[in-house]
Amino acid sequence: MNFCSQCGEKVRFAVPEGDDRSRYLCDACGTIHYQNPRIVAGTLPISGSKVLLCKRAIAPRKGYWTLPAGYMENAETTQQAAMRETWEEAFAEVDLGELYTLIDLPHINQVYMIFLADLLGGFSAGPESLEVALFEEHEIPWDALAFPTIERTLQHYYADRKSVADRKSVADRKSVADRKNAADHTAGVARQRADYPLHSSTIMPEDRERYFGSA
Amino acid sequence: MNFCSQCGEKVRFAVPEGDDRSRYLCDACGTIHYQNPRIVAGTLPISGSKVLLCKRAIAPRKGYWTLPAGYMENAETTQQAAMRETWEEAFAEVDLGELYTLIDLPHINQVYMIFLADLLGGFSAGPESLEVALFEEHEIPWDALAFPTIERTLQHYYADRKSVADRKSVADRKSVADRKNAADHTAGVARQRADYPLHSSTIMPEDRERYFGSA
Incomplete structure (x- = not known):
């Protein structure tokens, strides 16, 4: 200035x-x-056992994979921003769930807010994406993710999902009521605060250096 | 501009x-x-059965009561911003808990983020406060609160606290193990996600009109 x-x-x-x-x-x-810091709002769109990622068509990190997310605009809510970015980057409609990761990046004045979301229907690459695709956990391109915020959000998701699956496995050996309860966990995840709680954390320059060479 | x-x-x-x-x-x-929208970060400082409020010494809403909160600055985290504002407005140190209310105000381009917090030690009026005091639930000056965000955050808190108390009352009539579990709920609340979950919502112009005459 x-x-x-x-x-x-x-x-x-x-x-x-x-x-x-x-x-x-x-x-x-x-x-x-x-x-003041800016909010980056986005979603983790889930379809059954798969998650949706977008390959970036623009800098920074062109060619790397990301969750659909971008700067929140004036006159919208965080939820509207997350859904708008999901539409713009992946032409995907979602049933938006709860806030899932809240990640501060104080050295670049950003606050990431990623919401869980259930993918509804189809998708295709928006103007800022080269490609949009669904990934099973073993297919996630961990070495080709665009940002540490994305890596961290996916790590939380798979850890929570494993925890849900482990509880389901225990419940399967118990009562019918428990089995019913566990089965519910396999339906849309977006609104299940107990299984997928909010994860708050901070990303420091050294976390970003792994991605950018320098933070 | x-x-x-x-x-x-x-x-x-x-x-x-x-x-x-x-x-x-x-x-x-x-x-x-x-x-882009700005984040207002603050705390709901709790001391036993009381909460801390600050009487504003500056416009807007001078003379009305608020939770300590203010604009997040560049180069800090949301948690740091919430703690800094609590110190600046009430000279109060807190044990910061989880994010408790996330409130969008799209028509004024603000996002409120209020964290639960356990008050540690003393407090006194900072330069932007006329007075700082602890309030029991029945003492809350509902008609003299500064902002709808504050009203809503306090409403969530007392509803959740009643819910915890009701469960404790049921547990008191049950097993010793349950009583132990319920008793834990009476300790510091700041980190108890299950009892005090994140509440996300939006405040519209009509909500603010009740406070400002016009939004």
């Missing part, structure tokens, strides 16, 4: 009176230009 | 090529000025 977006005069970077951190300040009109 | 913050020339508001919504565009240097 070099100029004041209100009056067009040059700005300076300094701590405003009564504040405790530097901002871009306009001495001509008095505007303080606050800058 | 009237001028380009990069080069100082006048901007225009129009849909960029390949985009689907209007942005501030600089024809001189080609910069597209994206604008």
